[in-house]
Amino acid sequence: MLNIKTLSVFxxxxxVSFCSAPLPVFEFGSDxxxxxxxxxxxxxxxxxxxxxxxxxxxxxxPDFCPVTMAKISGVLKSMxxxxxxxxxxxxxxxxxxTVEKLRAYAASFNSNITALTxxxxxxxxxxxxxxxxxxxxxSGSALGYTIDHTTRVYLLDKQNRVRHLFRYPDGPEIYRDxxxxx
Numbered sequence: 282m283l284n285i286k287t288l289s290v291f292x293x294x295x296x297v298s299f300c301s302a303p304l305p306v307f308e309f310g311s312d313x314x315x316x317x318x319x320x321x322x323x324x325x326x327x328x329x330x331x332x333x334x335x336x337x338x339x340x341x342x343p344d345f346c347p348v349t350m351a352k353i354s355g356v357l358k359s360m361x362x363x364x365x366x367x368x369x370x371x372x373x374x375x376x377x378x379t380v381e382k383l384r385a386y387a388a389s390f391n392s393n394i395t396a397l398t399x400x401x402x403x404x405x406x407x408x409x410x411x412x413x414x415x416x417x418x419x420s421g422s423a424l425g426y427t428i429d430h431t432t433r434v435y436l437l438d439k440q441n442r443v444r445h446l447f448r449y450p451d452g453p454e455i456y457r458d459x460x461x462x463x
Contacts, residue, residue: 304462307443310435311410315371315397318384323397325441331367331393332463333437334447337413339374340386341424345432345449350390353434356456357393366460368394369437373408373415373430375401411435411443438463 317323334353338346350370357363370387372378375398383396398404408415408431415430436445436459445459 302462304436304444304459307446309410309412310437310441310443311407312441313403313407313410315399315403315407316380318380318387318396320380323395325369328367328395329439329441331365332439332460333367333369333435333441335369335371335411335435335437336433337371337373337408337411337415337430339372339428339430340378340382341374342428342430345430349432349434349449350394352453352456354390356453356460359453360457360460362460363393366393370394370396371404371407372396372398373404373428375399375404436460436463 312324312326314322314324336346336349338349340346350368353368357366357368368390370383372383378398380398383398387394387396405415413431413433415428418427418429419425420427432449434447435443436447438444444463447456447459
């Protein structure tokens, strides 16, 4: 029979082992080409110098997107890792999210953000490749519509492989733990 002390040591060792386990490599995602906030072509495979935090959103999003951007920026700042990671923001509302608006939005958060837009068909394919989804939802608001969208943040390594999926409720401590293992 195990005593409490032995069980406690076993549980602590298991927790430490889990937290330091290498991150898996997911078998989805692909290279893509979109337009960045400066109007220039952005091809993912041309950017292998940094790990990336990528998510799909839109500038008129009333909740998930600004909270996620603030969380990511805050975590990277707290880790002094702002220069080690590139944030990739893919707009799912190219109708409203112009290059000019994306440039202003990106400048308000982090110098390492790349905000991307493109043709809706291309963005839909990229979302599918990353197992993300979005759809326009008509609303009675002044905006006329909102967009229901996946709220996961994708951690990509320098080879642009998906290594982790952060959920919206994941707090800064989870981000710091996972980013520290990459």
